[in-house]
Amino acid sequence: MANTTQFNAGTPIKIAIMAMGGQGGGVLADWTVDLAEHAGWWAQTTSVPGVAQRTGATIYYVELMPGAAVEAAGRAPTLAMMPTPGDVDLAVAAELMEAGRAIQRGLVTPDRTTLISSSHRAYAVSEKAAPGNGIGDSNKVIEVGNEASKRFICSDLQALADQAGSVISASMFGAMAGSGALPFTREQFEETIRRSGKGVNPSLKAFDLGFQSAANAPVTASKIDFSKPVTEIPETASHPKVRALLDDIKTNFPAPAQPMLVAGLRRTLDFQDLRYAQEYMEHMRNIHKLDSQFGGLAKSWALTTAAARYVAVAMAYDDVIRVADLKTRGTRFDRVRDEVLAKPNQLVYTTEYMHPQVAEICGLMPAALGRWMQDSKSISNFINIFCRKGRFLQSGTLSGFLMLYVLGGVRRFRRGTLRHQVEAKSLQQYLQLIERTVRQDYDLAVEVVNCRRLVKGYSDTHERGNSKYQRLLRAAADLPGQANAATRLKLLRDAALADPEGTQLDKMLAQTAQPAAA
Amino acid sequence: MAERSFKKEVQQLRIGEGEEFRGEGILAVTKALLQSGVSYVGGYQGSPISNLMDVLADAQDILEELGVHFETSASEATAAAMLAASVMYPIRGAVTWKSTVGTNVASDALANLASGGVTGGALIIVGEDYGEGSSIMQERTHAFAMKSQVWLIDPRPNLESMVKAVEDSFQLSEASNTPVILQLRIRSCHVHGRFTAEANKRPQYTLSEAMANPVRDVSRIVLPPASFLHEQEKVKERWPAAVEFIKEKKLNEFFDGDLKDMGLILQGGLYNGVIRALQLLGLADHFGNSRIPLYVMNVTYPVVDDEVIEFCRDKKAVMLLEEGQPNFIEQNMNTILRHAGISTVLAGKGLLPMAGDYTTVVVRDGLQKFLEVHQPDVLPTMEPAGYLLPKKPSVRPAATAAASAAAPAKPLQVSEVSRSIPAVAAAPAVNGQAAVAQALISEALIEEHEIGEPGTQLGAANTVADVVLDSRPDAGTAVEAAEQPLTFHEHVKSLGTVVPARPPGFCTGCPERPIFAAMSLAQEKLGQHHISCDIGCHLFSILPPFNLGATTMGYGLGAASAAAFNVPSSKRTVSFMGDGGFWHNGLSSGIGNAVFNKYDGVIIIVDNYYSAATGGQDILSSRADNKRRVTNNPIEDAVKGVGAKWVRTLDRTYDVTKMQATIEEALTTKETGPKIIIAQSECMLNKQRRVKPLFNKAVKEGKRLVKERFGVDPDVCTGDHACIRLSGCPSLTIKESADPLREDPIAYVDNTCVGCGNCGEVSHAAVLCPSFYRADIVNNPSKWDLFMAKVRRSVIGYLQTRRGNRQAQYSL
Known part of the structure; x- marks a missing residue:
């Protein structure tokens, strides 16, 4: 090796932009190019949009070379068409899980990568479609992001864009500027937005918010608090009898269970009436007694706390009366206006999509009549004629509203309905099983309580959930005395939540049913 | 448009x-x-x-x-x-x-x-x-x-x-x-x-001149x-x-370098990637100056024998970078060199994966292997903390080497890489560990697969954290990774269970979604059927949440690919075809063929007014007025024109109930011959682009206009997500419930909703739940609107207050 090939000085800045189709990742890449070119740099961007434009995840890749270096070399630079793992200076993600994906792809490394991500989530179909809670753990990404990057700047850039009435590309551009990761001034960034000529003012506002959030970002990204706010325990209640119940909670129940009891009390009051709430408290007193008897103190009163939630849920079942009541409330009308971002000068009318089934109509009837109707084929068939099609009810017009309002008012007769009878019986079984179980296995009893989570939805969905719940309860009845009974029931419940039909649950049940091999 | x-x-x-x-x-x-x-x-x-x-x-x-x-x-x-x-x-x-x-x-x-x-x-x-x-x-x-x-x-x-x-x-x-x-x-x-740039040029000889002076030979x-x-x-x-x-015009390019004993031959398209790979190895700069001479084939076919011979003649070893398989160019060059009696070593696919993308990392690793054999002294020395530096040239025990070979995520490359590592070839000698190595490879493959393809695209799974491992010095194996001072790699791996796959799907408000929701519901009732799919947006039906469709054979070939299933059976087959595919060839290859052969299955033509998947271009049946083209030619006429008898046209796909009924009818009717359903609604992406500015303008001008969108009542929704399993709409999402009693997130419609109506229709058709509502937002209400609103508000407000007050006395 006599003569070494002459190399020219100059190293490009490498930027990877992770986005989903339609999120404006392309706009951000184009802005970055425009920014750099106007500052005298040489810029190249590439992407592989393809079908990813349709909501899939994709990467835009930008490389920037100082103009002086290009001039000194006297020739155009040769820049890469795709990011190389371990060789990225700035990674920008338009959504938190996309930041996770960038890390997975090796585009974020601790020695050099500044990672900027919006902390908001756009859930993937797999997360949304899970019958239970399929949401991925954001904090895991934040935790890994802090370790994997040189610097991790993470804030809700989507919210900032919304606040400014703009789109996320603008707040992301602001965060890029605010991070100081690129050698351009704030003015140069802002000029780029002005040059684009579209929605300039809202974009600049979003830019500013993004800039501030990045410029003032903590050294490491902080985790997001997803814990639900604990229900506050009110001082007092206006109605003396309600106050008595509240005082009962405060004096006779352990502190950890109190917030959930207050929530349960509120729900039962809201669902039916004072007497119903008193019944709820009656059930809870029994459970609490059992809890104290079988070692609740050592278990932080897990049984009472769990039951405070699910006994209330079981008592306040979802029926037509409840739906009609909720849909006609004044607070609901206001909430809808807020949700659709209606301006004061706009009118908002809602159309409800109701599709009652024979079972629901019969359930609404006095128990004896309802049962007779349900059992009679001809009557059922007749009712079914009216149930084939879904109904549209305009709850903002007088006729629609009155219909729903009256239906909501039926609650005073609720105790006599067939549905109530069915639900009361189911509740009774539930409570009995809890009581039986806690005598043998405390932890298992807590898991039995939590099985009620399966019962949700309306019509067919409700049927499916209920059937899974029944299967779980049957399995639970056989579990006491077995090793790891509580864990096994929990695993069964997770399986039940894994798919809508309960296929996995059945598979697991079949395995459990097989006698243990000797 | x-x-x-x-x-x-x-x-x-x-x-x-x-x-x-x-x-x-x-x-x-x-x-x-x-x-x-x-x-x-x-x-x-x-x-x-x-x-x-x-x-x-x-x-x-x-x-x-x-x-x-x-x-x-x-x-x-x-x-x-x-x-x-x-x-x-x-x-x-x-x-x-x-x-x-x-x-x-x-x-x-x-x-x-x-x-x-x-x-x-x-x-x-x-x-x-x-x-x-x-x-x-x-x-x-x-x-x-x-x-x-x-x-x-x-x-x-x-x-x-x-x-x-x-x-x-x-x-x-x-x-x-x-x-x-x-x-x-x-x-x-x-x-x-x-x-x-150069100046634009008018054609020297024009088409009209040619038409006026016809020539034949x-x-x-x-x-x-x-x-x-x-x-x-x-x-x-x-x-x-x-x-x-x-040769004369020098279409292929030669770039010189000081390491004249070696050379790289590459397809022009790979040039930037190869330069970057060389740069990462310290053998090139960012301006294309390479220490190794390059022969860049801007013309990849035909291969120019003289140029190859000239480039290779005085070199000890040359490496060919040829993306894609089979290795046509490599075969060709070996023949050329052999015929010319040149003994220069030609390395190619032996050091590179046979198949798959030649990413910078793949090329860099290939070059490194090449240099390890032919000129190891030019490779940079190791620095333990570096990420950009290459792997230490080393021969590992067989099993370890295989595991490291398995680390890159792309399964196809795995076996190829492992084949090319000398240590693996020697495996049988090392206590017969070949089987172990093989088992490790397959295990790694399965693992990669189960992570759920973190790839951004349909098929590209080349993305796992191990790429990082791979890019680090000597950090290819689990054993070695554990010895790394940094712990983040293990954590990165743990993201595998957190980061969800995000394949492309139907857009917000897509009119094809209700068709597949109806298909799902029809199958719930009539059982699973064989479904053959086609190319186009509608192919997203094969992905969650719909999971519908068994094959796709080519553009417009949806119906043709079900042609064999034309024998008596208890169930008919269903095939899908888009309007783009229909005009491309589906009319003859699918419909005409089905009519002619008395095909008895169901063909659903998805007509969204555009060739939507390719970017919304106009086609024959588009509804847009296109100054330069003739549009508005109905598919129904074409289908009937080739003799189809059972034809149903649904002009609003969002009517899920009707769509479901039509599909069920087609699957069960006694009539023979193809059952053709034409499901029409405009591509929402294009519609919004067309309608939104007009709407906003009209509102600004003070016109009374109603905007629709959907919502979910959070206190009515129970968080089962059945609606999502029949939709997958980006705007139908979930959020944490504010209700302390609910554990699961509830459904929620965000503000990107375009009010297509699918949510409500599906919940009607599938009898899901009453939590959906449609909100009609009246812009610039008329005097009559305002009067009625006042009347309604007074009555409704009175009743609401009455019930609210009664409830409030028990409030807590």
Whole structure:
């Protein structure tokens, strides 16, 4: 090796932009190019949009070379068409899980990568479609992001864009500027937005918010608090009898269970009436007694706390009366206006999509009549004629509203309905099983309580959930005395939540049913 | 009317000589066409060259000024056949499509064109949809070039080279009387760069001149005996002429370097990646200066023997970087070197994966292996903390080496890489550990697979955290990773269970979603059926949440691919076809064929008014008024025209109940022959683009307009997500419930909702739940509206207050 090939000085800045189709990742890449070119740099961007434009995840890749270096070399630079793992200076993600994906792809490394991500989530179909809670753990990404990057700047850039009435590309551009990761001034960034000529003012506002959030970002990204706010325990209640119940909670129940009891009390009051709430408290007193008897103190009163939630849920079942009541409330009308971002000068009318089934109509009837109707084929068939099609009810017009309002008012007769009878019986079984179980296995009893989570939805969905719940309860009845009974029931419940039909649950049940091999 | 407008960008097509052009690759190629004096342009849209078609459509005025004829061809076959205009006349023509799928369709015309040869320059610009982001089967256009003997250009991926390649290709075509394929890779199409422009040129010989002075020459027609002569001509005249031209005009490029004992031969399209890989190894800079001499093949077919011999003759070893398989070029070069008696080592696929994307990492690793064998002293020394530095040259025990080979995520590469590692080859000698190594590989493969393809695209799973491991010095194995001072790699791995796959899906408000919701519901009732799918947006039905469809055989071939299932059975088959596919060939290959053969199944034609998947271009049945094309030709007429009897047209796909009933009827009716359902609603992406500005303008002007959107009552929703399993709409999402009693997140409609109505219809049809509502937002309400609102508010408000107060006394 006599003569070494002459190399020219100059190293490009490498930027990877992770986005989903339609999120404006392309706009951000184009802005970055425009920014750099106007500052005298040489810029190249590439992407592989393809079908990813349709909501899939994709990467835009930008490389920037100082103009002086290009001039000194006297020739155009040769820049890469795709990011190389371990060789990225700035990674920008338009959504938190996309930041996770960038890390997975090796585009974020601790020695050099500044990672900027919006902390908001756009859930993937797999997360949304899970019958239970399929949401991925954001904090895991934040935790890994802090370790994997040189610097991790993470804030809700989507919210900032919304606040400014703009789109996320603008707040992301602001965060890029605010991070100081690129050698351009704030003015140069802002000029780029002005040059684009579209929605300039809202974009600049979003830019500013993004800039501030990045410029003032903590050294490491902080985790997001997803814990639900604990229900506050009110001082007092206006109605003396309600106050008595509240005082009962405060004096006779352990502190950890109190917030959930207050929530349960509120729900039962809201669902039916004072007497119903008193019944709820009656059930809870029994459970609490059992809890104290079988070692609740050592278990932080897990049984009472769990039951405070699910006994209330079981008592306040979802029926037509409840739906009609909720849909006609004044607070609901206001909430809808807020949700659709209606301006004061706009009118908002809602159309409800109701599709009652024979079972629901019969359930609404006095128990004896309802049962007779349900059992009679001809009557059922007749009712079914009216149930084939879904109904549209305009709850903002007088006729629609009155219909729903009256239906909501039926609650005073609720105790006599067939549905109530069915639900009361189911509740009774539930409570009995809890009581039986806690005598043998405390932890298992807590898991039995939590099985009620399966019962949700309306019509067919409700049927499916209920059937899974029944299967779980049957399995639970056989579990006491077995090793790891509580864990096994929990695993069964997770399986039940894994798919809508309960296929996995059945598979697991079949395995459990097989006698243990000797 | 395409999805993206290039009205602003096309102004750059007018710039004159010496001015600097800045923009996307595909726009630069369009400019190059105009600079080359092209006479006519045709093509069929498809990623990554959709933009080329859209640019041309938006540039009609400029084209007309120059006297260039442009048309959107019915299919790639049409486009290829269009080049027949250059057979007898000195007219330059260019056509474009997505390859290899489009080349498959075009190959009949292409083969005939290649046989007879051309007089005027005939250029085929193909968007090579290969590698990450690709939506099609992974094949090479190279094979078509070889079989028909047309020349294949694969320029370096910078605008200057690409623009030059257009003019070169025309000249090459004319010099050798052969059509030329200009292959543009995905990223080259979308790359932003710059080049110095030349003035646009009017065609020297125009189409109308040709029409006025027709010429025919039987020797150019593919019919014996001329066809036998054509074959001789190809090898005796056209090939030598092409080689001569390539050499003389220096279409291939040589770059010198000081390590003269070695050399790299590469396809032009790989150039930037190879330079970066060399740079990462410390053997090149960022301006293309390489220590190893390069032979860059901008023409990848034919291979020029003299150039190969010249480049290799005095070198000890040469490495060929050829993306895609089979390794046509490598085979060819080995023959060339052998015939020339040159003993230079030619390394190729032995050091690189046989298949898959040649990413920078793959190329870098291949180069490193090459240098480890032939010149290890030029490789940089290790620094333990470096990420960019290469792996330490080392021979590992068999099992470990195999595990490290398995680390890169792309399964296809795994076996190839492992094959090429000497240690694995030696495995049987090491206590017979080959089986162990093999087991490790398969385990790793399974693991990769189960992580759920974190890849961004349909098939590209080349993304796992191990890439990082791989890029680090000597950190390829689990054992070694554990010894790394940094712990983050283990954590990165743990993301595998957190980061969800995000495949593409139907857009917000897509009219195809309710069709598949109805199909799902019909199957719930009538059982699972065989469903054959087609190419287009509707193919997203195969992904969650719908999971519908068993095969896809090609554009417009949905119905044809169910043709065998035409025997008596308890269940009929269902096939899908889009309106794009229908006009592409589905009318004859699918519908006509079904009618003729008395096919008894169900064919659902998804008519969304555009060729939506390729970017929303107009087609025959589009509803838009298109000044330059004839639209509004109903599919129903066409279907009936070829003899279909059972035809149902549904003009609102969002009516899920009706859609479901129609599908059920088609599956159960006693009538024989094809049951054809035409499901029509406008592509929402395009509709919103069209309607939104008009709507906003009208509202601003004070017109009374109602905007619809959907919502979910959070206290009614119980968080079962059944609605989502029948929808998958991006705007139908979830959020944490504010209710302390609920554990699961509840459904929620965000503000991107376009009010298509699918949510409500599905919850009706599937009897889901009453939590959905439609909100009608009245803009600029009339006096009557305001009066009625007042009346309603007073009555409703009174009742609400009454019940609210009663409730409030028990409030807590």
